Amino acid sequence: MPDKNVLVIGGGVAGLSAAIDLARLGVGVELVEKADALGGHARQFSCKATEKCVRCGACVVEEKLRDALEHSNISVSLNSEIQKLTKSGGRFSAELQKKDGESRTSETDAIILATGFRAFDPENKKPYGYKLFDNVITNLELERMLREKSIVSRPSDQQMPKKIAFVQCVGSRDSKLGNLWCSKICCGSALRMARLIKMRQPETEITFFHIDVQTFGRDFQTFYEAAQNEVRMVRAIPGDVFKTDDDGLKVSCFDNSAQENVDEIFDLLVLSVGITPGRDTKNLSALLNLKTTDTGFFEASQEGIFTAGAALGPMSIAEAVASAGYAACEALNYLDIQKNWELG
Amino acid sequence: MPDKNVLVIGGGVAGLSAAIDLARLGVGVELVEKADALGGHARQFSCKATEKCVRCGACVVEEKLRDALEHSNISVSLNSEIQKLTKSGGRFSAELQKKDGESRTSETDAIILATGFRAFDPENKKPYGYKLFDNVITNLELERMLREKSIVSRPSDQQMPKKIAFVQCVGSRDSKLGNLWCSKICCGSALRMARLIKMRQPETEITFFHIDVQTFGRDFQTFYEAAQNEVRMVRAIPGDVFKTDDDGLKVSCFDNSAQENVDEIFDLLVLSVGITPGRDTKNLSALLNLKTTDTGFFEASQEGIFTAGAALGPMSIAEAVASAGYAACEALNYLDIQKNWELG
Incomplete structure (x- = not known):
């Protein structure tokens, strides 16, 4: 079992991508999605190739979906939302609630926030x-x-x-x-x-x-x-x-x-x-004690919480994947620093 | 003395920024610049504030210059270029030559490539x-x-x-x-x-x-x-x-x-x-065995070499800083992985 865990909020292309990056480096990932399926907006996009690929990125989502579902370090919770978050001793405790009312607590070392956008x-x-x-x-x-x-x-x-x-x-x-x-x-x-x-x-x-x-x-x-x-x-x-x-x-x-x-x-x-900013941005901002910009999107990161994808502002699928890579990278470094503190 | 070292090639805003990010996390940085001053193109940019700041980023360069010069983990070599690069046992050995002909060898664990653009x-x-x-x-x-x-x-x-x-x-x-x-x-x-x-x-x-x-x-x-x-x-x-x-x-x-x-x-x-792609892109590409895209800019990263800033393509100062953060983050993770290999 992985000795470090990250909670990824949002199962669109950025959340999937961050989850995969972390899982491949040995981190345990809990991927929480409020809808009843993974893939976010991008899952509905069409391939736009004409004579040749025009790099629209639509196929990236399916690749990410497949990779995420296949990886044993990733567990997925659909129809789930965060109700409460507390932090103590460098770890987060998140109360997750399913649409059917079932609720449970998840302990995690860091959070990736990938809640996407609202059209x-x-x-x-x-x-x-x-x-x-x-x-x-x-x-x-x-x-x-x-x-x-x-x-x-x-x-x-x-x-x-x-x-x-x-x-x-x-x-x-x-x-x-x-x-x-x-x-x-x-x-x-x-x-x-x-x-x-x-x-x-x-x-x-x-x-x-x-x-x-x-x-x-x-x-x-x-x-x-x-x-x-x-x-x-x-x-x-x-x-x-x-x-x-x-x-x-x-x-x-x-x-x-x-x-x-x-x-x-x-x-x-x-x-x-x-x-435009995701529907839950205001709620989550209060819940996670996370800053938003004057336009209502999330700031990049804050003490163990790392934001990825269109939750930061308008971006393409390729940019969402890059931004997820950065967030995962920051989370990894944060986990190492935490580890050093514990040793020191 | 830091136990890990990174060679940063290019002292423009991306190179400075990556150097600072790494130095602050305890990595030793050698910053190599072929010109006779740090700061790259952006050093000549003017603040464009009218009634208020318009976030042009020109002031970021001076801040980065000050921070880089003040940090004891960063050593700067001006008028210097890479002549040769070899890799053995997971470390790089770079032959650096000054404009006056003086040459020496620098041993390093990873490389940040931040060679910028050519107007x-x-x-x-x-x-x-x-x-x-x-x-x-x-x-x-x-x-x-x-x-x-x-x-x-x-x-x-x-x-x-x-x-x-x-x-x-x-x-x-x-x-x-x-x-x-x-x-x-x-x-x-x-x-x-x-x-x-x-x-x-x-x-x-x-x-x-x-x-x-x-x-x-x-x-x-x-x-x-x-x-x-x-x-x-x-x-x-x-x-x-x-x-x-x-x-x-x-x-x-x-x-x-x-x-x-x-x-x-x-x-x-x-x-x-x-x-347009930097003047040295072709040379460096051969020297570092690094791929370039069809437009002649560098690919993002490759086995211990991480590219940052406008060497990747056109980008703003804010984007160059973010891209340097990503490259530094990747380099840090790479160094950790190297460490684990050595232990394993």
């Missing part, structure tokens, strides 16, 4: 008509659709849409909402999905409403030049969306190039929703 | 007339000017320029040059300098030629809205630059909003040059 709820951006109009979906719903069905269809009639519009920055870079940050990863995931759709459904016309394209990848320019041949890039963010009689969506926006208001009808609207 | 040389982008026209300077030269003199003047006549243009993406996102990546940090540093100049020399008109603004910081939107009130943002990259009779610069570009070619005369042109 911005576009019902808070009323003019886009999310939930009111069937054919307005989020980028996360599109990920799921591509993953499950490979092709894109309109929710209202299951027909293949002829004209799709992506609307970027929904709930990001928005002073009115107080969400001042850029969510960073949405340009990359939306443009990759757009190119994937063009490959599978080449008749589709795709429009990309955006403010500034956030670059990604070492060969960004090659990718982007190809994307610009396939996708109509419009530097504008729509103001209002109206439903037409045949379930189309009339999008109204100010076109900067043309310097005029333009209305255009699409069959499907994809809202790229922002990355 | 793109804008003489390779001939139409901009760098070196031909006095009043075409780089963003790095502007950093130095702001740091040393606080105000901006034209090199040709030392007068304060009335009209300044920033040209972004010089040597980045450029298929013709084969530099396909975005250098990521130039938008942030150039816009921060632009706002600083507007505060100190409010009569100056500033134009910002760019492709896509790469966002930065948790309160990006607030910063950017203020910047847009002070700086004219033009989504275009100039094609040609010509000198006028009075040392002005006629900039020619295609204005997308107006859909026409526009000529405009500026007093000073600031080229935001790209971040």
